[in-house]
Amino acid sequence: MxxxxxxxxxxxxxxxxxxxxxxxxxxxxxxxxxxxxxxxxxxxxxxxxxxxxxxxxxxxxxxGKMRSVPADGAQVEAGPTVFTMRWVFEEIFSECGADLSDRVELRPASILARHAWGADQRLDLFADPEASAAAIRAFAGPREEDGYRRFRARAAEVYGTLEGPFIRGERPSPVDLGRRVGLSGLGGLLRIQPFTTLWGALGEYFRDPRLRQLFGRYATYCGSSPFEAPATLMLVAHVESQGVWHVxxxxxxxxxxxxxxxxxxxxxxxxxxxxxxxxxxxxxxxxxxxxxxxxxxxxxxxxxxxxxxxxxxxxxxxxxxxxxxxxxxxARSLSAVTLCAKARSSGFPLVRHTVFFSGDYANEFAELRAGRLPSDPTIYVCAQDRADDDSALDRPERLLCLVNAPALGLERPLAPTEIATCETNLRRKLTECGLTIKATPGTVTTDPAGFERLFPATGGALxxxxxxxxxxxxxxxxxxxxxxxxxxxxxxxxxxxxxxxxxxGADRGGQPAGRSRREGPRFDIPVARDGYVWWYVDALSEDGRQGLTIIAFIGSVFSPYYALDLSRDPFDHCTMNVVLYGERANRFCMTERGRDSLRRDASQIRIGPSGLAWDGTTLTITLDEVTAPIPSRVRGTIRLRPNGFTRDTFTLDADGRHRWWPMAPSSPVEVTLDAPSLSWRGTAYFDTNHGDTALGRDFSDWTWCRADLKDGSAILYDVRRRDGSLQNLSLRFAADGARRDIRPPLPAALPPTRFWRMPRATRSDDGASSVVRTFEDTPFYARSLLASTLDGEPVRPVHESLSLDRFRNPLVQFMLPFRMPRRAG
Ligand SMILES: Cc1cc2nc3c(=O)[nH]c(=O)nc-3n(C[C@H](O)[C@H](O)[C@H](O)COP(=O)(O)OP(=O)(O)OC[C@H]3O[C@@H](n4cnc5c(N)ncnc54)[C@H](O)[C@@H]3O)c2cc1C
Known part of the structure; x- marks a missing residue:
């Protein structure tokens, strides 16, 4: 599994x-x-x-662990032996232009496994569920048969709920999980009993402890104890019922x-x-x-x-x-002691997969928990020369015998006497069930230390x-x-x-984050629920007297409406944020719009009346926005011609939930506005951020700055994460986008902003920097023009500081709608 x-x-x-x-x-x-x-x-x-x-x-x-070992002239399988979910392999082969069945013979098993609790207590589970139900009825009575039917239905439900994530999921957190299934799905999630142990849940279906033991053993398919594993592992029962094949x-x-x-x-x-x-x-x-x-x-x-x-x-x-x-x-899963041998078996009708159960399952797992081999182990025997046929063989056959063991590997290797006792207990148990095994010379025993030697640093956990x-x-x-x-x-x-x-998985399939991406931005990338993507441009005129910032957001990260939206639909929170700074114009627009106002494909995005379009050489931004709180128009066109695109995308958090691609750090730009009437040329910076969850969840604050150099540009990004860890990126790019890393410059203090006292800090070669101008001074965000030195050159960095702690402040949240109105269309 x-x-x-x-x-x-x-x-x-x-x-x-x-x-x-x-x-x-x-x-x-x-x-x-x-x-x-x-x-x-x-x-x-x-x-x-x-x-x-x-x-x-x-x-x-x-x-790797799917290995065979030589024993008395034969190759004996020494790893996993139960083959289910055949379609997973068929898909892989077919995607790679091959056919699984051309390359290996797979035969469906009609007996999934035989289970024994003594010489005269045996129960087979079959590929045909009705045959299993009948066998359970004969073994333990109609009430248990009914329990089995209910259990099967529940296992199918669990599988149905978790199928996507188990098979295809990357790494959702519990919060993601809750969000993704939504309120309607939460009922289903709770019904699958994630907070109940498998053992506990099985009590709802089976009164016969043997059946509880049989189905509880599914936890060991992933090296876990049924007394600690969640009830969701009952999905293994459903997987097995979909078919087991002999390879x-x-x-x-x-x-x-x-x-x-x-x-x-x-x-x-x-x-x-x-x-x-x-x-x-x-x-x-x-x-x-x-x-x-x-x-x-x-x-x-x-x-x-x-x-x-x-x-x-x-x-x-x-x-x-x-x-x-x-x-x-x-936190490790179980290890095992395995014996691979050629042996004559007699006295018990082995099938391909046979399990001999211990008398006290709780004690067995308590001993494993305590770091000991079980005194009365459950034993799995794989008789590899058999399928469903249980007739006696008059020749030695290939057997793998397995008992669970604690994964203490080389830290506390089992003494030879402990292994010998384990073998004695194993033989005693098999004999109690009627099975006698006489191995030919050459048995290969592997214990947790042996597994650790094969698979280093695992403690032998399988x-x-x-x-x-x-x-x-x-x-x-x-x-x-x-x-x-x-x-x-x-x-x-x-x-x-x-x-x-x-x-x-699907969302990330088309994200922009990308190394070596040279064709420019793609505006059609998917955005996860609760996520965001923004495309950011800032520009400064050649004379340094005019500037602007434009950010096109899907999932506007600073939107008070998005913060309150229980459906966490990023497409319903789109905005074009435009800020002009200059001697003749200081204007701020950030009108939020719903999903109907969004139009996009790979090469362009429109949010209401404004948009960005990429034609392969030029990024054209058309604006028609209204400022807030006092209305005035911002209308015109900005054209940016990147010389090249950078290769690398950077993750800003440890889990890769937030990604940043500084696409084109320095490009010539032409700005032509008719409202206010303004036109200038200069240089511009263009990047994109893309994330799967709210910024405030993973970051406390950051500072960022970018500066034009004589040959290219420099970017400094200092991020403080919620877990207290810090990340600095100090990057230098040539004009064509080629990157060279620079040693992180020295931290340089800056005065806080005058009105909102927003803290600011940066880095420079000599640890000194000054504020030339403050473009934006808000309660949680500041944008400034600095003077400092970077990589040996005097520079004028555009700088931002963002405090997500301040952003969370209720007073700030209260004020935001005045600056960020929302329109229906
Ligand atoms: C006896 C046994 C029974 C099992 N039964 C089941 C079962 O019933 N159901 C089930 O689902 N799973 C079972 N498993 C577990 C299953 O086999 C593993 O989960 C699976 O095979 C692991 O595959 P993997 O590719 O992740 O890792 P591995 O198979 O561990 O492969 C890792 C590879 O990396 C190599 N490697 C490690 N370090 C280095 C290095 N420094 N340089 C180069 N190579 C390196 C190793 O040699 C190995 O080949 C069983 C395992 C065993 C041993």
């Missing part, structure tokens, strides 16, 4: 990469760390999209055919190539990976399929470590973070990281995170 979802989510990476690299997507060099199933699918899709992909895998073969050659074969297809589509896969560090350059993000043997593989993008815990633990360097959250040992508590899904990192160019692909990073993330 977990890996299928991880794979589905790997598809998001391509969407994100396309969004962030724009037209030059095909020119991107990608290094994928790890050829686990997540890395392989990411590599396949990226290679198929034309990117230059190199996969670096420390092991000798593809598959000819096992799931390691599936990994191998994906590796083959990725290579056919142009990816290079290098085995025994261990990545020692992700190479990062300040201000640029990732630039490649360094192998353990010292070789540098240059890359524009890095996809890490290695466990997110390994990144968080610093195995790939401190910059990569800061890009993800560390996984504390108590499924990333445990899904314990209703918040667990939201804590997994998404595919995007805080480090530009670094993405995560894998079950430990991207899996089951709530609801309706599909909307996020």
């Amino acid at each position: 977990s890996f299928r979802i991880a794979i589905a989510k790997c598809q998001i990476i391509l969407t994100l990469v396309k969004a962030e690299t724009g037209d030059t997507v095909a020119a991107q060099r990608v290094a994928v760390i790890g050829a686990g199933i997540g890395g392989l699918v990411a590599a396949l899709r990226l290679a198929h999209a034309g990117l230059d992909v190199t996969v670096l895998e420390r092991a000798a073969a593809p598959g 000819e050659g096992g799931l390691s074969r599936l990994a191998a055919i994906i590796a083959d297809l990725a290579e056919e589509r142009g990816a290079r896969i290098r085995y025994r190539a261990e990545v020692a560090a992700i190479a990062v350059e300040t201000g640029r993000g990732v630039v490649g990976v360094d192998l353990a043997d010292g070789e540098r593989i240059a890359a524009d993008l890095v996809v890490a399929n290695a466990d997110a815990a390994a990144l968080g633990a610093g195995l790939f360097g401190s910059r990569a470590a800061r890009a993800v959250e560390a996984v504390p040992p108590n 499924y990333g973070r445990a899904s314990h508590g209703w918040m667990a899904s939201f804590k997994r990192p998404g595919a995007r990281t805080a480090l530009p160019g670094l993405y995560l692909a894998g079950a430990a990073s991207i899996r089951g995170r709530g609801a309706d993330g599909g909307a996020i």
